[in-house]
Amino acid sequence: MKRLFIALAITLLSLPVAADEGMWVLPLLQKQNMPEMKALGLKLQDYDIYSPDSASLKDAVVIFGGGCTGEVVSPDGLVLTNHHCGYGAIQSHSTLEHDYLTEGFWATSRNEELPNPGLSVTFIDKIEDVTDYVKKELAKDNDPESMNYLSPKYLNGLAKARVGEKFLQDNPGTEVEIKAFYGGNQYYMFTKKIYRDIRLVGAPPSSIGKFGSDTDNWMWPRHTGDFSVFRIYADANGNPAEYSEKNVPLHPKRWFKISIRGIKENDFAMIMGFPGRTNKYYTSWEVAERRDIDNTVRINIRELRQKVMLDEMLRNPQIRIQYASKYASSENAYKNAIGSNWAINKRNFEKVKRDEQEALLAWADKQGKSEYRTALNQIRDIVADRHDLRFRQWMLNEALRTGIEFSSVPTDIDPLIEALKSKSSDKQKEIDKLTAAFRRFYDKDYVPEVDKKIAKVMLQEYRRLIPHTSQPAYFAIIDKKYKGDISRFVDDIFDKSIFASNENYNKFLKRPSAKALLNDPMILFAKSIATERENLNKALESYDTAYNRAHRTYVKGLLEMEKDQVHWPDANFTLRLTYGQIKGYHPRDCVYYTHQTTLDGVMEKEDSTNWEFVVPQKLKDLYQNKDFGRYALKDGRMPVAFCATTHTTGGNSGSPVMNANGELIGINFDRNWEGVGGDIEYLPDYQRSIIVDIRYVLFLIEKYGEANNLLEEMDITD
Numbered sequence: 001m002k003r004l005f006i007a008l009a010i011t012l013l014s015l016p017v018a019a020d021e022g023m024w025v026l027p028l029l030q031k032q033n034m035p036e037m038k039a040l041g042l043k044l045q046d047y048d049i050y051s052p053d054s055a056s057l058k059d060a061v062v063i064f065g066g067g068c069t070g071e072v073v074s075p076d077g078l079v080l081t082n083h084h085c086g087y088g089a090i091q092s093h094s095t096l097e098h099d100y101l102t103e104g105f106w107a108t109s110r111n112e113e114l115p116n117p118g119l120s121v122t123f124i125d126k127i128e129d130v131t132d133y134v135k136k137e138l139a140k141d142n143d144p145e146s147m148n149y150l151s152p153k154y155l156n157g158l159a160k161a162r163v164g165e166k167f168l169q170d171n172p173g174t175e176v177e178i179k180a181f182y183g184g185n186q187y188y189m190f191t192k193k194i195y196r197d198i199r200l201v202g203a204p205p206s207s208i209g210k211f212g213s214d215t216d217n218w219m220w221p222r223h224t225g226d227f228s229v230f231r232i233y234a235d236a237n238g239n240p241a242e243y244s245e246k247n248v249p250l251h252p253k254r255w256f257k258i259s260i261r262g263i264k265e266n267d268f269a270m271i272m273g274f275p276g277r278t279n280k281y282y283t284s285w286e287v288a289e290r291r292d293i294d295n296t297v298r299i300n301i302r303e304l305r306q307k308v309m310l311d312e313m314l315r316n317p318q319i320r321i322q323y324a325s326k327y328a329s330s331e332n333a334y335k336n337a338i339g340s341n342w343a344i345n346k347r348n349f350e351k352v353k354r355d356e357q358e359a360l361l362a363w364a365d366k367q368g369k370s371e372y373r374t375a376l377n378q379i380r381d382i383v384a385d386r387h388d389l390r391f392r393q394w395m396l397n398e399a400l401r402t403g404i405e406f407s408s409v410p411t412d413i414d415p416l417i418e419a420l421k422s423k424s425s426d427k428q429k430e431i432d433k434l435t436a437a438f439r440r441f442y443d444k445d446y447v448p449e450v451d452k453k454i455a456k457v458m459l460q461e462y463r464r465l466i467p468h469t470s471q472p473a474y475f476a477i478i479d480k481k482y483k484g485d486i487s488r489f490v491d492d493i494f495d496k497s498i499f500a501s502n503e504n505y506n507k508f509l510k511r512p513s514a515k516a517l518l519n520d521p522m523i524l525f526a527k528s529i530a531t532e533r534e535n536l537n538k539a540l541e542s543y544d545t546a547y548n549r550a551h552r553t554y555v556k557g558l559l560e561m562e563k564d565q566v567h568w569p570d571a572n573f574t575l576r577l578t579y580g581q582i583k584g585y586h587p588r589d590c591v592y593y594t595h596q597t598t599l600d601g602v603m604e605k606e607d608s609t610n611w612e613f614v615v616p617q618k619l620k621d622l623y624q625n626k627d628f629g630r631y632a633l634k635d636g637r638m639p640v641a642f643c644a645t646t647h648t649t650g651g652n653s654g655s656p657v658m659n660a661n662g663e664l665i666g667i668n669f670d671r672n673w674e675g676v677g678g679d680i681e682y683l684p685d686y687q688r689s690i691i692v693d694i695r696y697v698l699f700l701i702e703k704y705g706e707a708n709n710l711l712e713e714m715d716i717t718d
């Protein structure tokens with residue numbers, strides 16, 4: 001008995017700090033996580049999930065585009081991801097006649113699948129610990145200020161040198177990358193294969209794929225069918241190739257089996273994907289900085305901006321469409337910042353991190369190690385010293401760069417000015433370039449009247465909070481020429497700038513002159529902001545060198561102190577695994593949210609007068625007729641979404657959610673508001689991943705899209 005207890009105590013000791021916390025690195029699964037995963041119900045071996053030298057589940061997980069995850073679900077290269085991840089592609093094919101955003105899209109045969117220039121899907125072929133190699137190379141550099149140990153350029157250079165030019169030439173579409181983990185205490189190399197002929201296969205209408213929109217975003221209970229379907233194409237040999245009619249569907253190494261057996265509360269669940277960024281190793285001072293500067297500036301500024309935007313959108317249906325996507329992305333980060341501050345305060349993250357620091361100091365003092373105290377003092381001082389600069393940087397970014405659209409008018413005008421002055425033959429070429437840049441800025445969604453209104457509010461707030469001497473140099477004109485009258489200043493910019501309207505631009509085209517460009521107020525405005533940004537970045541960079549070193553030392557100390565515990569490295573958009581259980585939660589006293597939502601909830605939320613909650617007639621009919629095929633729950637209701645204690649963040653959207661057998665049971669697409677603080681400190685009783693139930697996805701493909709051809713490709717088990 002006693003021995004059993006000791007054995008138990010030892011296993012418990014080596015378990016992660018809080019069960020369900022963690023974004024784990026695949027090569028370490030066996031060592032770090034298998035006992036706990038098995039205890040939670042996993043039926044697989046570690047090599048089923050990740051194996052360095054044979055196909056495993058990880059081979060069916062891909063980076064989708066630039067910031068999402070996707071999963072392969074058929075031997076013919078079919079990929080599932082979120083609707084919000086495929087949104088750009090779906091939108092790009094949408095016209096008034098074929099409005100796929102509104103109507104949805106289903107290719108009924110392979111030649112109806114739509115190519116998407118610029119979209120890629122990336123497989124991770126190989127993951128290697130290259131810490132020793134990188135450290136040896138770094139040791140050759142004796143510049144104490146060198147930032148090479150974190151520099152992607154330097155590290156990727158090392159990666160290339162390691163595999164050699166020939167390897168890359170022999171393997172088209174293959175790239176290698178080395179990334180720093182634990183602040184630069186460890187390094188992994190990733191061998192990636194990138195496919196660039198990715199075609200749109202299917203998407204539900206936005207009223208399903210984006211149901212609940214901004215109101216429901218970051219919220220549970222959730223009722224969004226957030227998925228879309230793509231296919232990977234390759235050359236005849238299965239190698240990556242640019243789009244060509246001759247390309248054929250990729251036959252991948254692995255694809256997911258799909259389970260429609262259903263789920264229960266407390267079932268094991270795991271997610272593989274590409275979480276983007278977390279800050280688990282923040283110190284208490286950085287927590288406060290994040291709350292009081294980063295999040296607070298973002299919340300206050302976006303509140304002002306979104307209010308103007310929304311007023312305009314509600315007033316004018318045309319503007320509502322034009323600003324839908326801008327509003328959504330503004331709102332997404334805004335709501336995240338609110339949730340983050342909520343958790344920081346409610347759970348006193350400052351104290352949590354302070355306790356960690358103090359434990360380290362006590363331990364280090366006992367060991368007679370002084371470097372950790374030095375590092376912590378340094379971080380404390382840096383955070384204090386950079387306070388004003390950081391505030392200015394956040395204000396500049398939120399209020400002026402993101403806030404005001406005309407701060408990104410084209411400013412690369414020197415070649416044209418040169419050509420105009422010298423009357424060179426390049427003149428027309430340069431004018432065409434400028435026109436193209438102008439059209440990119442003044443695209444179909446740009447409404448000068450809205451930008452003008454927002455700019456007035458943004459400038460007002462910016463000038464109220466930032467000392468005039470610390471503003472972009474050009475702003476001096478507001479005080480001098482306009483006697484501080486922001487409204488008059490902005491109106492005047494819109495009168496005079498060549499970029500403020502098509503008329504103004506056409507007038508300029510009739511008589512292009514260097515003088516007009518040199519004096520253009522929008523160009524001067526944008527340039528002045530860019531200069532201020534560079535200055536601030538440079539001033540802040542001088543702190544970064546010291547900060548990054550101190551951070552690396554601090555993390556090293558924590559790892560050393562808790563040698564017998566396992567620690568996951570902060571997310572850095574590399575392939576990770578997180579596991580936990582399907583579970584509801586108590587958001588507030590007396591309130592419990594269960595783990596599963598159903599189509600009943602979609603109908604409850606239905607509101608034909610509110611664009612966010614419109615339900616398409618066809619879905620209503622399916623609901624009325626209970627035409628759910630084989631996907632209904634035992635009680636006859638249709639499942640829509642579920643939530644789990646898995647630890648996810650931005651970038652995990654589109655990730656495969658698997659059951660204990662490694663079968664696909666859902667697609668991850670969000671987190672709950674109460675849980676976004678998990679980017680800094682995991683909250684077991686609050687944090688939930690929000691997942692669209694695979695049965696809802698299949699039901700929509702079969703009954704709504706009537707795309708049985710797609711189902712036939714998939715391995716569906718019940």
Ligand code: ARG
Binds near residue numbers: 084
């Ligand atoms: N909150 C999710 C994520 O961070 C979904 C965002 C897309 N939806 C939206 N309404 N903006 O990406």
Ligand code: ASP
Binds near residue numbers: 648651652669670671
């Ligand atoms: N919605 C996020 C994404 O797009 C996921 C999250 O932040 O939980 O990656």
